[in-house]
Amino acid sequence: MSIRLEMLRAFSVTAGQGTLAGAAAVLGRTPSAVSMMLAQFEQEVGGPLFETDRKNRLTPLGQLVLEESLRATDVFDKSVGAIRRHVLTSAGIVRIAAVPSATVTLLPDVIEVFRRAHPDVRIEISDVDSATVRARIQRDEADIGILSAQPGDPLEGERILSDDLGIVCAEGGPIHKAHLATDGASDWGLLRLEPLIANPLCELVDDPHVDQMRLASTLEARNTTAILSFVRRGFGVSILPFDAVRNQPDGVEFFVPTQSVSQRELRKIKQEKELLRGPVFDFWSLLNE
Template identity: 70%
Template sequence: MTVKLEMLRTFCVVAERGTLSGAAKILRRTPSAISMVLAQLEEHIGAPLFETDRKSRLTPLGLLVLEESQRATDVFDTSVEAIRRHAVSLVGIVRIAAVPSATIALLPEVIKLFRSTHPNVRIEISDVDSAAVRRRIQRDEADIGILSAQPGDALEGEQILCDDLGIVCSEGGPVHMAHLENKGQSDWSLLRHEPLVANPLCRLVNDPSVQELLASSTLEARNTTAILSFVRRNLGASILPYDAVRDQPDRVEFFVPTNPVTRRELRKIKQNKDRMSAPVAVFWSLLERC
């Protein structure tokens, strides 16, 4: 008898639930049927996986088997999902992991152009931060990544655009009023007038006042829409690129501090493969055009 994936999946559920009855509800099988599966698995392994018949505590070997079982079922589920996605879209699929500002400001126009020549290709977009973009590319969970970087850093991929970072604040709020009092000659210290709504882009600003506010911030968001919602409701001010706020509703002000001017790049990265699929290659080229 060989170990089957369903045995490992059943074992994982029992180990997580701690009882046969609890696992039975999840698996929609009788406790006796589940017990038989576990007995077969232990017989094949040649050692017990649970300390007692109550299945509430794993043996040291059981802990190891649980870790390997979870890894095996995760890989299987990921493969099945990939097959499902490709079956849904027989003409191709483009998986994109992008920082939120790119999702809002850049991707709509690219998708519009792409749809004009590839209307039936499935597009999947993950709205994540730069670190998660890199991870998704490395794990083959995305075909194209779009991340934020500071000009002059160890560069990766290819630059799409470069724009200024600025302060986004509520209209008529303390930061906005201080900016008006300075007649538009502003620096990053104006952020001290309100709590900072932190986000990963704040770490690109090399200014002591920003770093201090980051260390004391009690509110952080990674989604641009959420950040602007918090700012609009007077929960604080934040740092974003202009492209991320230009088409947003009223009651939000944006300005670029002149001391120092800080820029960020949007860069596109891809998997280290010899060839892209045709749809992915087209989308990749359109990113540069837009």
């Protein structure tokens, strides 16, 4: 008998659960069936994988085998997932992980054009921050990632567009009034007049006032719609790109400080060695049009 994938999976699940009963529940097998499979696996490996019969402590050999088992089952699961995605519909599927501002402003126009050519393609969009975009691409949980980056940073992916970062505040609030009083010659120091609703884009602004306010913030949000709602309710002010607020709702104002102007770039990323095909390639190409 040779080592089979189901042995690797049974072992890694048992090691994670710590008991035969827990592993059996996850695998949909009886505890005795799991125990028998583990015994066969240890015989094939040539040594004990658990310190005791309780299955809650691994031997040094078991630690090594666990790492390889997880690696093997992960590769298998990704391959199966890719095959299933390909046959999910007759047309295919496009999985996108994007920062909220891109979801609100960039993707609707792209999707409108894309669906004219691919009306039957399934589109799945995850609205997440830049760090999660990277993670989902690396884990093959998305085909295309769209993230925010600071111009001048080491290149990551391909640039889609750039726009100015600015302060979004409530109409008639302290910061809005102070901005009007400066005749447009304002700086990021105005943020001291109101609480800051922090979000990951604040980190792209290279200004000490923003750094101080971000560290002192007691409210953080990552969704553009939520941030605008909080600003409108008077919870504070935030920093967003112009493109995200060009059609801002009533009661909200946006301006770009004239001193220490900061920008953000939207960039598209994919797995480094991934060759895009079919609908995914078409969507990738449309992002720059």
